[in-house]
Amino acid sequence: MSGDAAALWPRVAEGLRRDLGVRTFDHWLKPVRFADYCALSGVVTLETASRFSANWINERFGDRLELAWRQHLPAVRSVAVRGGAAAADRAAILASPPLPAFEPAPAAIAAPSPFDARLSFDRFVVARSNILAANAARRMAMAEAPQFNPLYLCSGTGQGKTHLLHAIAQAYAAVHPAANIILMSAEKFMLEFVGAMRGGDMMAFKARLRAADLLLLDDLQFVIGKNSTQEELLHTIDDLMTAGKRLVVTADRPPTMLDGVEARLLSRLAGGLVADIEAPEDDLRDRIIRQRLEAMPMVEVPDDVVAYLVKHFTRNIRELEGALNKLLAYAALTGARLDLALAEDRLAENVRSARPRITIDEIQRAVCAHYRLDKSEMASKRRVRAIARPRQVAMYLAKELTPRSYPEIGRRFGGRDHSTVIHAVRTVEALRVSDSELDAEIAAIRRSLNG
CATH class of the missing domain: 3.30.300.180 (DnaA, N-terminal domain)
Incomplete structure (x- = not known):
């Protein structure tokens, strides 16, 4: 086979x-x-x-x-x-002399765990910014029924949500070896749902999910706007909750800020415990680096290099670990001395990209401050030029400076259609070429946001 x-x-x-x-x-x-x-x-x-x-x-x-x-x-x-x-x-093994053949019994073949053994509770560093989420995750994995169910973990990217999902799965499996545990991304849920519909295999899809003792869904924001997927997810959650099963969901924002998600689904998700993971503080970032280095006793990283990483990579843990990996790999592969000068040279681009990202809310506030408008006008239906043009500028900047899609941007501007946002972006792009005054205004707003 x-x-x-x-x-x-x-x-x-x-x-x-x-x-x-x-x-x-x-x-x-x-x-x-x-x-x-x-x-x-x-x-x-x-x-x-x-x-x-x-x-x-x-x-x-x-x-x-x-x-x-x-x-x-x-x-x-x-x-x-x-x-x-x-x-x-x-x-x-392939190059070594062959051993006497034998046929192992099927019971001796153990399937590899689908969970990442490195992402355990023991390796999750706890501090003020994540203590609620970490303790709630541990409770969810205990033998006794959790006090809050479902558990909803929310934070920006790279803050430890996925780590906690794998940790919950492994700890729960240790307590309940025969439990049916399903860990999947919301995007995978959506793709499998669509595949089951097209393949006429919906009954098997539904049965597999509803048989879970513990269902863990990562990155719920990816089902925003997918109505049929949300409906199926709602039914799955209802069935699991009714049966007393456990559910953990993660997303990059709280349920109340998930625009485009069906109200009944949001109500179910917010009905347990919503635990935020905040941006990691200096102490947490320092401890995470030193934990990584403890596992590599042959690698020597000076304290001033650790301090440099802690100072400049503040947004999330993933970027911090990525910068450390890049530095260690460069030193190991080139033989360069790992010191502060090397860190400043090799990580300059990473430092620039690690600066805090601008949000749509910040853009709206900056545009309203520049044009002396009330922020409510960004979502209003008024179409007078003195309001419509700044609103278009804000939409343009939202597309330029954030990773949000056209539909997401439209929802943040009073529920406007994505075609309205596309028209605004194209209009402002054309005006910047022909209207030097508007071009200067946009440049000033960008400087205020970057400043």
Whole structure:
């Protein structure tokens, strides 16, 4: 069966190349090789050269890999990419003299855990900014029924939400070894739901989710505006809650700020405990770096380099760890001395990109301050030029300076349609070329936001 799966990998890879684009595929997935397929567990194992690449691929493309494999081999349940020592060990085994053949009993074959062992409670550093979320997560994983259910974790990207999901899953599995635990992104929920509808397999999809003892959904904001997906998610939540099952959801904002999500769904999600994870304070960032370095006793990082990282990477933990990884990798691969001068040189671009991002609310306030308008006018229906033009400028800046989509921007401007935002952006783009005064005004507003 593994041989049949190996023959499918080129077709799976070609599909990924089309979906992800040539540049992304060639950089990350082209070096990946098929390793194994276990028919009992439904796990496909792939290999790449380094642990760093394997971790990145698992995190960024894990769901895409699973869906791509299932299109060719529906029995696949998960895909794991391994690298570094694991790949080297396999190569050494293949090169060694053959051992006497034996046939292991099926009971001896253990399916790999779908949860990342590195993302445990023991490795989650707790401080004031995340203590509520961390303690609530631990309660959710205990043997006794949690006091608050569902648990809704919200924070910006890279603050530890996904870490806590994996930690809950692993701790709950330790207490309830036979429990049915499902951890998936909301985007994957949506894609599997659409696939089940198109494939006429909705009954199996519903049955699988409703059989969960613990359901963990990551990044709920990705179902914004997807009405049919929200309806199915609502029914799933209702059935799980009625059956006394446990539910944990994460998103990048509180339920009340999820514009475009059905009111009944928001009510269910807010009915348990909403736990915010705030931006990490200096002490937490320092402790996280030092925890990472404790696991690498052969690496010596001066205190002034740690202080530099703590000072400049304040927005989230992921950027902080990424900067540390970049610095360690550069020093290891080039032999350069790891000191403050190296950190300042190699991380200059990272420092610039790590500056706090501008929000739509801040843009609206800056535009209203410049044009002396009340902020309520950004959402009003008034179309007089003295209000409509600043509103268009704010929409233009929202698209330029934030990662929000046209529909999301429209919702923040009084529920306007995405076509209205597109028209505003195009109008302002054209006016900047022909109207030097407006161009100067926009430049001034941008400086105020960046200042």
